[in-house]
Amino acid sequence: MSEGPMAVVKPQMKSFIWLQTTDGSIQQVEEDVAMFCPMICQEVLQTGMGSSKNYAISLPQRVNAAMLGLILDYCRFHQVPGRSNKERKIFDEKFVRLDTKKLCELTSAADGLQLRPLVDLTSRALARMIEGKTPEEIRETFHLPDDLTEEEKLEPLRNITDDPRIRLLNRLYARKRKELKEKQNLKNIEVEEEQHVDERSVDDLLSFINGGIEDSKGARASKNKRKNRRRKEQPRNSSLNNENGDHKESNNFSSGCIHSDSNNVASPSKTSMSKDMASVIFSPKLGFNEGDIDDELDPAMKEQLDREVEDFARRLNSVWPERMQELLSFGQERRLVPVTINGNGSFKRCTEDKILLSRFGQEMMVMSSSCLVSLSV
Amino acid sequence: MAQSFPEDVLEHVFSFLNYDKDRNAVSLVCKSWYEIERLCRRRIFIGNCYAVSSEIVIRRFPDVRAVELKGKPHFADFNLVPEGWGGYVYPWIVSLARAYPWLEEIKLKRMVVTDESLELISKSFKNYKVLVLLSCEGFTTDGLASIAANCRNLRELDLGESEVEDLSGHWLSHFPDNCTSLVSLNISCLGSEVSFCALERLVARCPNLKTLRLNRAVPLEKLPNLLCRAPQLVELGTGAYSAEIQSDIFSNLAEAFLGCKQLKGLSGFWDVVPAYLPAMYSVCSRITSLNLSYATAQNPDLVHFVSQCSNLQRLWVLDYIEDTGLEALAASCKDLHELRVFPSDPFDAEANVSLTEQGLVAVSEGCPKLQSVLYFCRQMSNAALVAIARNRPNMIRFRLCIIEPRAPDYLTLEPLDTGFGAIVENCKELRRLSMSGLLTDRVFEYIGTHAKKLEMLSIAFAGDSDSGLHHVLSGCESLRKLEIRDCPFGDKALLANATKLETMRSLWMSSCSVSFGACKLLGQKMPRLNVEVINERGLPDSRPESCPVEKLYVYRTIAGPRVDMPGFVWTMDEHVSSRLSRVTERRGD
Numbered sequence: 011m012s013e014g015p016m017a018v019v020k021p022q023m024k025s026f027i028w029l030q031t032t033d034g035s036i037q038q039v040e041e042d043v044a045m046f047c048p049m050i051c052q053e054v055l056q057t058g059m060g061s062s063k064n065y066a067i068s069l070p071q072r073v074n075a076a077m078l079g080l081i082l083d084y085c086r087f088h089q090v091p092g093r094s095n096k097e098r099k100i101f102d103e104k105f106v107r108l109d110t111k112k113l114c115e116l117t118s119a120a121d122g123l124q125l126r127p128l129v130d131l132t133s134r135a136l137a138r139m140i141e142g143k144t145p146e147e148i149r150e151t152f153h154l155p156d157d158l159t160e161e162e163k164l165e166p167l168r169n170i171t172d173d174p175r176i177r178l179l180n181r182l183y184a185r186k187r188k189e190l191k192e193k194q195n196l197k198n199i200e201v202e203e204e205q206h207v208d209e210r211s212v213d214d215l216l217s218f219i220n221g222g223i224e225d226s227k228g229a230r231a232s233k234n235k236r237k238n239r240r241r242k243e244q245p246r247n248s249s250l251n252n253e254n255g256d257h258k259e260s261n262n263f264s265s266g267c268i269h270s271d272s273n274n275v276a277s278p279s280k281t282s283m284s285k286d287m288a289s290v291i292f293s294p295k296l297g298f299n300e301g302d303i304d305d306e307l308d309p310a311m312k313e314q315l316d317r318e319v320e321d322f323a324r325r326l327n328s329v330w331p332e333r334m335q336e337l338l339s340f341g342q343e344r345r346l347v348p349v350t351i352n353g354n355g356s357f358k359r360c361t362e363d364k365i366l367l368s369r370f371g372q373e374m375m376v377m378s379s380s381c382l383v384s385l386s387v
Numbered sequence: 388m389a390q391s392f393p394e395d396v397l398e399h400v401f402s403f404l405n406y407d408k409d410r411n412a413v414s415l416v417c418k419s420w421y422e423i424e425r426l427c428r429r430r431i432f433i434g435n436c437y438a439v440s441s442e443i444v445i446r447r448f449p450d451v452r453a454v455e456l457k458g459k460p461h462f463a464d465f466n467l468v469p470e471g472w473g474g475y476v477y478p479w480i481v482s483l484a485r486a487y488p489w490l491e492e493i494k495l496k497r498m499v500v501t502d503e504s505l506e507l508i509s510k511s512f513k514n515y516k517v518l519v520l521l522s523c524e525g526f527t528t529d530g531l532a533s534i535a536a537n538c539r540n541l542r543e544l545d546l547g548e549s550e551v552e553d554l555s556g557h558w559l560s561h562f563p564d565n566c567t568s569l570v571s572l573n574i575s576c577l578g579s580e581v582s583f584c585a586l587e588r589l590v591a592r593c594p595n596l597k598t599l600r601l602n603r604a605v606p607l608e609k610l611p612n613l614l615c616r617a618p619q620l621v622e623l624g625t626g627a628y629s630a631e632i633q634s635d636i637f638s639n640l641a642e643a644f645l646g647c648k649q650l651k652g653l654s655g656f657w658d659v660v661p662a663y664l665p666a667m668y669s670v671c672s673r674i675t676s677l678n679l680s681y682a683t684a685q686n687p688d689l690v691h692f693v694s695q696c697s698n699l700q701r702l703w704v705l706d707y708i709e710d711t712g713l714e715a716l717a718a719s720c721k722d723l724h725e726l727r728v729f730p731s732d733p734f735d736a737e738a739n740v741s742l743t744e745q746g747l748v749a750v751s752e753g754c755p756k757l758q759s760v761l762y763f764c765r766q767m768s769n770a771a772l773v774a775i776a777r778n779r780p781n782m783i784r785f786r787l788c789i790i791e792p793r794a795p796d797y798l799t800l801e802p803l804d805t806g807f808g809a810i811v812e813n814c815k816e817l818r819r820l821s822m823s824g825l826l827t828d829r830v831f832e833y834i835g836t837h838a839k840k841l842e843m844l845s846i847a848f849a850g851d852s853d854s855g856l857h858h859v860l861s862g863c864e865s866l867r868k869l870e871i872r873d874c875p876f877g878d879k880a881l882l883a884n885a886t887k888l889e890t891m892r893s894l895w896m897s898s899c900s901v902s903f904g905a906c907k908l909l910g911q912k913m914p915r916l917n918v919e920v921i922n923e924r925g926l927p928d929s930r931p932e933s934c935p936v937e938k939l940y941v942y943r944t945i946a947g948p949r950v951d952m953p954g955f956v957w958t959m960d961e962h963v964s965s966r967l968s969r970v971t972e973r974r975g976d
Binding site for chain 1: 400
């Protein structure tokens, strides 16, 4: 065409990239805006897609039309080179003033498009929404389930059976428990009657176990410590270390205590429950593979362990009844702990475990296993 | 939050949470957050090394890069915790070495650190960067030599106020010639001289060195050599700040300081010769942190120097500053956040300087940002405390040490209950409080009623009865640490508030009236507490149940009783109690 005065001046041709979101809608976007997104850029350069409607680039599922719109607004602003840092900052601050749901969607979408600066911006905004909140408040903000159960909070303590020594001790503990129970049964007819049938499900028992496990863990730990103590004290205070004397004394003491235990306990079911609890906790049926344990230990260690276990067993006889009493009374005391947790005065219906655990402060929680997960509320 | 929210993005969100409190809250939200959070937690703070075992920590957090541990209780600083009590870090180092080969940072406070531990640290971690030992003990300069020699990328070595056995100053020469990574070096607690040449070369080859705190043995004349090689320093601790008065020393010093355009913090100043203070005038206006607690300079030199620092935010100083100096400070340093005034001569009954409550009142009036105070003085009045409380409702830490125990309001001779009551009532954000002077149960009533954000409380020679302790334990909702000495508190309040103790980090009571019997009962009833009795005189022979314990340290724990206690420390559980009763039986009591 000639370039006379009547020549049509063509408008500057802009290139467009065609994008398709999962809901099926296809749109065209200015090239320099779209190419600001690394994922789109990559697609265009590597596969040549996006040049026409039929060859629209399929965006990841997380990027719906609404989010795409927002992201493109972001890109449209930031891809202009002339803007000052201050301008950009002001834009960004306004940009993230979204409700929680949108902010989450946007973060996810930005990540899908690999748009790092926007991911950072939205992530920081989400972090600010989390800061200073309690777990309950965070759950409310983000509509998350409260699915950490009491059992789970306490459960990991049961996993402290990795140490072969502890498994060995548990096994012996179980045997001793059985022996003790048999002795009781012979001595105390009442107790025997209550033993007969426990019709509750395994689940009930397990949940009760979890309530009691932490105490017995404490017991185990303190027994280990006692063992060391005893060795240390032997040279120091031999008058207190008449082993045979101790043994006899404690045996009498223990049977006396059991007797009084069963009489003093509030309800018969509680007695049987706790006794069953004892046997279930430490029963070999709970999955200790006796064969495995011995194979893992070398002979020298095994010998030492045998000695330690014997020592431990002796102590078991003297201490177990007291421990039972404690477990029972401690369980009752826990129920008496007041319920209010939050300052807002609302009365939360929680189990006593959660109440107690919720009173722990943050440091304890940092250190804890998931049992102590709950201790950080 | 949709199910499809990707885990790695959530991890990224968590990475912007700087406070442990927030991380902890996050891990309690739901199962998936708990899992994600624990896998990406990199920093762990353990306020009491006996509250948890390293096994539990390692099992829960598989990839930790920084660990901070505290050992002995705070009152160890006042020699109330006997030698050998505990706080040994070695078992922790062994576990950490095995589990975290990429560990970069270890910070310890009030722990016993041996050369063995230091050597293990130096050899176990591939990218070890930061070692901070605050108020630690048990190691020698040989341990430091291992660290210097083996940690190729060491960034920070801070010996805090540790007690180090100084075998020789040569340890510093163990830093290899290719070590250029140092950012922070604090050797101020060391007694003996380090090789100056080695120090000079080290400083010269570390271009990122920002903090350098020298020990007393580094002479003032040589300071310019170091400053010239490190003009980028942000924090400087001088050695002895004294030399013969010579003009060339002065001019060298002044010139060297002139070159330090980034300097913001100063400390050191042992044996200060006031004539040399003006050499620093060129940096004073940029100084935000000034530690003159070893500087025995007096007014007018002292106040003149301090007044030059118009941007001062933190000042630690001896009571030589006197009331007049504090008044000048109040007038010139409007940005002051923190003031600590230490006693120059605490054991003298008579005041050797003119520092009274007036100085503190003046600062509280003149410095609107003042939020942290540690003040030693010899007299106090309720009126002054009320004034301070009204002036500074933004106070966060308030520690007042009136040197004479049980000193009353010197004007009215009344107890200081009203004064401290005003502090807790007005300063609603108060997190830490130390009290002194004559105090009755009433002050504890005020504290229990008002101090809802109080986290740490230190009490000495105060109160009349168990009522006082009961008010604190039942009223202070945020209480984490409570330390008490020489107060007439017995069993009742302690036992009545047993469950409260599980919500706190620790309780210390020494020279009070808590009986063995009560400790035993507490230990039996509360399996998640370690109830430790420290009795250097051994267990009592007769009537142990009602005998008072010397010292009691109760702390919550999930690690059970500890196994490293010395002979004079007992964990009160059934075992001890049965031993106690056997003792009683045998003696026929």
